[in-house]
Amino acid sequence: MANTVKQAFNALTPEQQELVRSRKFSGKRSPDDWIALLGPVANYDRHADQVRQGGGGFFARRWAKKNDVPNALRTFVYPLLPILREDQDPEVPLELWVDLTGPMQSTKAVRNTPAYKKGAYRKVVDTFYDDMWFQARTQFADGAQIQFAVIDHVRSTFKEKKNPRGKIKRKTKNKKKTELTVTLTVPNRLYAPAGGGRGVPKQKLKPGEKHTKVTLGGTLVADHMEVVPALESMIELISGAYERVAPTRRKKL
DSSP, rough: OOOOOHHHHHHHHHHHHHHHOOOOOOOOEEEHHHHHHHHHHHHHHHHHHIIIIIOOHHHHHHHHTTTOOOOOOIIIHHHHHHHHHBBBBBTTTTEEEEOOSSSSSGEEEEEEOOOOEETEEEEEEEEEEEEEEEEEEBBTTTTTOOOOOOEEEEEEEEEEEEEETOOOEEEEEEEEEEEEEEEEEETTTTTOOOOOOOSSSSSEEEEEEEEEEEEEEEEEEOOOOOOOOOOOHHHHHHHHHHTEEOOOOOOOO
């Protein structure tokens, strides 16, 4: 078991190995081409996770941890591909932007609060991060254009206090909410705005001269930083967007 995780990594193509190292990728490909690229990476990640969780020796676990792929690729991004393939226009590529490097980076910080006091803590600072780690765009066979995104909003709270013996103690606590957004743009020659549809936290319907745009969104509170939203949450938003338009009836000649 000690060397199998390395062997699994070495069996990947150079492009797939770079994906593991960088934890990010983007581009335009057909769903089948994306599946061919990401499928072996997802399988490698499954094997590496087994090693990290005790399926190998010390050095194998350390190597697997260093060359790990965040689970969002295996549990969210990759399973979405065959679902999109069923309805996608085969002549239009699927555009993906995926960044799994994590939210706690200075480039993803959006603001800091001034230091303040709270209870026993003499210094508290909140830092807020926005991490848009998944974006996709394509066109379905019915002519509808679809876009979706997943954004992690993280609040990182640093606290500092001095105990009665004069020793300074510091700690940081992170909280995460995940925002999912779907935008469906349909041609008016095929669809018209319709009432109803399942309830969602955020919704906007914007009729236009040639197209109608439906935007739905929702926010999920994560129990811990490693939580990945269930794929069903995104699928429900896509279905909910279609519930807000109805096929137009063409008059018989």
